[in-house]
Amino acid sequence: MKDIAYEALNIALESGASFCEVRVLKKRYQGINVKNEIVESLVDQTEEGIGIRVIVNGAWGFAGTSVLDRDKIVEAAKRAVQIAKASSLAKKNDVVLSPAPKIITTWSNKIKINPFDVPLDKKVSLLLEAAKIMSKVKDVKIAEGSMDFWETEKLFVNSEGSEILQHIIESGGGIAAYAIREGDVQRRSYPNSFGGQYETRGYEVIEEIDLLSNAQRIAEEASALLDAPQCPSITTTLILDGSQVALQVHESIGHPIELDRILGMEASYAGTSFISVEDIGSLKYGSKIMNITADATLPGGLGSFGYDDEGVPAQRVEIIREGILQNLLTNRETAVVLGKTSNGTCRADGWKNIPLIRMTNINLEPVEGTLEDLIKDTEEGIFMSTNKSWSIDDKRLNFQFGLEIAWEIKNGRLTRILKNPNYTGITPEFWGSLDAVCGPSEWKIWGVPNCGKGQPGQLAHVGHGTSPARFRNVRVGVR
Amino acid sequence: MYTDILMRIIEKAKGIDTECLLMYTKRTLTRFANSYIHQNVSVDEIDLSIRVVLDNRTGKVSVNQLSNDVLDKALERAIEIAKLTPPDPDYYGLPTPVSFSYKKDSSLTEEINPEALAQKVIEFIKATDGLNASGALEVNDTTIAIVNSNGISVEDRRLMCSLESVVQDEDSSGYAYAMGKTLDSIDFVSLAKTASKKARSGKNPVEVSPGSYTVILEPQAVGTLVSFLGLIGFGAKQFEEGRSFLVGKLGERVTSELINIWDYPSHPMGISFPFDFEGLPRQDVTLIERGIAKNLVYDFKYGKKMGKPSTGNALPQPNTDGPIPFNLTLLPGDSSIEDMISSTKRGILVTRFHYTNIVDPIKTIITGMTRDGTFLIEDGEVTRPIKNMRFTQSILEALDSTETVGKDLYIAGEHFIFPTLVPALKLNDFHFTGVTR
Numbered sequence: 001m002k003d004i005a006y007e008a009l010n011i012a013l014e015s016g017a018s019f020c021e022v023r024v025l026k027k028r029y030q031g032i033n034v035k036n037e038i039v040e041s042l043v044d045q046t047e048e049g050i051g052i053r054v055i056v057n058g059a060w061g062f063a064g065t066s067v068l069d070r071d072k073i074v075e076a077a078k079r080a081v082q083i084a085k086a087s088s089l090a091k092k093n094d095v096v097l098s099p100a101p102k103i104i105t106t107w108s109n110k111i112k113i114n115p116f117d118v119p120l121d122k123k124v125s126l127l128l129e130a131a132k133i134m135s136k137v138k139d140v141k142i143a144e145g146s147m148d149f150w151e152t153e154k155l156f157v158n159s160e161g162s163e164i165l166q167h168i169i170e171s172g173g174g175i176a177a178y179a180i181r182e183g184d185v186q187r188r189s190y191p192n193s194f195g196g197q198y199e200t201r202g203y204e205v206i207e208e209i210d211l212l213s214n215a216q217r218i219a220e221e222a223s224a225l226l227d228a229p230q231c232p233s234i235t236t237t238l239i240l241d242g243s244q245v246a247l248q249v250h251e252s253i254g255h256p257i258e259l260d261r262i263l264g265m266e267a268s269y270a271g272t273s274f275i276s277v278e279d280i281g282s283l284k285y286g287s288k289i290m291n292i293t294a295d296a297t298l299p300g301g302l303g304s305f306g307y308d309d310e311g312v313p314a315q316r317v318e319i320i321r322e323g324i325l326q327n328l329l330t331n332r333e334t335a336v337v338l339g340k341t342s343n344g345t346c347r348a349d350g351w352k353n354i355p356l357i358r359m360t361n362i363n364l365e366p367v368e369g370t371l372e373d374l375i376k377d378t379e380e381g382i383f384m385s386t387n388k389s390w391s392i393d394d395k396r397l398n399f400q401f402g403l404e405i406a407w408e409i410k411n412g413r414l415t416r417i418l419k420n421p422n423y424t425g426i427t428p429e430f431w432g433s434l435d436a437v438c439g440p441s442e443w444k445i446w447g448v449p450n451c452g453k454g455q456p457g458q459l460a461h462v463g464h465g466t467s468p469a470r471f472r473n474v475r476v477g478v479r
Numbered sequence: 480m481y482t483d484i485l486m487r488i489i490e491k492a493k494g495i496d497t498e499c500l501l502m503y504t505k506r507t508l509t510r511f512a513n514s515y516i517h518q519n520v521s522v523d524e525i526d527l528s529i530r531v532v533l534d535n536r537t538g539k540v541s542v543n544q545l546s547n548d549v550l551d552k553a554l555e556r557a558i559e560i561a562k563l564t565p566p567d568p569d570y571y572g573l574p575t576p577v578s579f580s581y582k583k584d585s586s587l588t589e590e591i592n593p594e595a596l597a598q599k600v601i602e603f604i605k606a607t608d609g610l611n612a613s614g615a616l617e618v619n620d621t622t623i624a625i626v627n628s629n630g631i632s633v634e635d636r637r638l639m640c641s642l643e644s645v646v647q648d649e650d651s652s653g654y655a656y657a658m659g660k661t662l663d664s665i666d667f668v669s670l671a672k673t674a675s676k677k678a679r680s681g682k683n684p685v686e687v688s689p690g691s692y693t694v695i696l697e698p699q700a701v702g703t704l705v706s707f708l709g710l711i712g713f714g715a716k717q718f719e720e721g722r723s724f725l726v727g728k729l730g731e732r733v734t735s736e737l738i739n740i741w742d743y744p745s746h747p748m749g750i751s752f753p754f755d756f757e758g759l760p761r762q763d764v765t766l767i768e769r770g771i772a773k774n775l776v777y778d779f780k781y782g783k784k785m786g787k788p789s790t791g792n793a794l795p796q797p798n799t800d801g802p803i804p805f806n807l808t809l810l811p812g813d814s815s816i817e818d819m820i821s822s823t824k825r826g827i828l829v830t831r832f833h834y835t836n837i838v839d840p841i842k843t844i845i846t847g848m849t850r851d852g853t854f855l856i857e858d859g860e861v862t863r864p865i866k867n868m869r870f871t872q873s874i875l876e877a878l879d880s881t882e883t884v885g886k887d888l889y890i891a892g893e894h895f896i897f898p899t900l901v902p903a904l905k906l907n908d909f910h911f912t913g914v915t916r
Contacts, residue, residue, distance in 0.1 A: 424913055
């Protein structure tokens, strides 16, 4: 890997680049999906490739290839330079990078069980067993289970002398039951929807989530939803479970604090942000109990790593303190606007994409108490669990989320189940209505493996440490 | 020919049901924001997958290297995986060849160089006349080759160029999108002027109350409705599992009779490979005819399972989604957008939707926001720009309220979903449930 990386680096510099960074990646992925009694898809994928990013004449260029022979690498390095020269035809100012330390090191995440060492038939059997349990429940017509594992070896070198080799293993999985009757389809998922829970850990993630012990419960909940009344259309007190708070943080905090979005660099695709650079230190984002951090150093978080794809060390950054905006997510290029250095959030999806500002683990810091305490403390309201759909405007203000299940709260107790719950709001007003956040015992880092951004589209693995939280005066049951 | 590489694998796996799929993509994408090029990339990528089936047990391995050593090991691993998986009682064998001919894409020319793309972007930026331009100019040169042990052997190549752009004024924005088989087929100046005009007209938007409105949806907005309808209902697998909105409705009226939706790979404006990811020919399929739900789309497996021939709608196998339509087309009517506006007492003109998601797939309810140009229509005229609004709406109910269908077809891009061919629509009942700042 090293020979290839330095070959590309040297060719780019000889061809006129004033700055160059090279990433060589080897990646393995295994994905298993079962449905009822069959394995619906099982993918074992390996890929390798090189991505070369350069600055020439003050403008960016990038080229990548999956063919790692010398001729192709030389060609790719020269192409990156040619592309940067073309970019410079339509530049306004020269790209200036904030300083970053020269780092020569290796880093790997800690795991207990390498998922690729676990026999395939053991994984398949576990998922099929869970599906069998779910299938036996009345009206459950579809029982699904999945696991995903990634192993990435990534070498980063740049023309400033950094050389960083990282080895990262990620694991995740989950199950879902679909109850179907007379044109009604109701889904329950565990431990989260859209594939389950994901972490930068080994197969122990799968063992800890204990799919078999939860299969019966979620199948029964899916079945019960068929007979449940609709979530009413009212304004009420809303308690969200940790996994939904994670997505709420993701969409209404994680994306709007990306400085490239704020500066208009994503305007044509995902949009911009309601935040401006001048808001730092003054914008009232939410209530006094709202404390948000961006922390790439948390062991096991799906947004954790040693160094980002600009070679900047992983960091813990205070984003919101007592409801007031303090900082933004930055990379080497945008940090200059703030007169700062990068806070290490620049990551690329594989070898074939340029690094962009991506969330790390964006966390709502815990406060106190358990979910049980919080429900007891709520006279009337609705408790919603597990995301079903999400939508938010291009400035990240008006959002609407759908969830799998809700329970009515009466006099501090969960009562009847409600189907098709959803809620809507405007970001600062909604976070301003936050009046309780559960404590450390309920706090968990939820993995989101499908965060989309950029053109061509990139998917990032990010995390959100959250616990259940309560919001007042929320509009629910939008129809 | 990539089929030669794939054939060597098939021969090596003699006696085993084997399918090889290769995709080679050369992608260049020049991205601009704040009226300058800020990202500019070019990537060559190969993806080769080997699917083997032993005693109804499937193993699949994907690699992105083409050396004999890598491919031989991948085949061995696919066989190992197949031995470890349980048998699929619904395995019907691999598809057999179907005789069909196809024309090679004549639009493929010499390689497009980065400077030529930069010049096109400069042309666009200049034509926005000082507004804040952002967008992405993309050229994709894709080759797909498929060979299987039953004798299927197909290979073809397609070039696809597209420009997506948002032009911003102080508190407003406009949008333009085009896709074509060549770079020259895209009129950069015209697109810039369209997006700029929208942005300038959208300044100082006012807030209107949520509720039910007559809407005139420009083609990009119609594309969102049609794309999501395609995602949640026309596939045979979704139907067979009871998850499609068409369950119990085939042969029944599901929309206004003005609505005709096809999966239309042969349409001259579309950019389609002549075969699907199993190597079977793509076919035109009438999905909704004069408002009546007519057909589903099938791949080989779900065709066999449901007693129908494949319509050429397979994704790479095996997959969890089943067959889906790739070239959705809403057939044109006879109206112009100007006619639609002039015939509207009070309504809303929508340029496009943003971040749409499914709320209830059976009821075809989706939610999303308007973006890049939303205007109030009063007494037959566009009177004021309005703040972006959230809609929560059943697609079928919206299409059931169709008053007129536009006469011109446009290619509409929807992120993560295949582009559609659609006209503008005037709908009499469209439900907005919120407004943003």
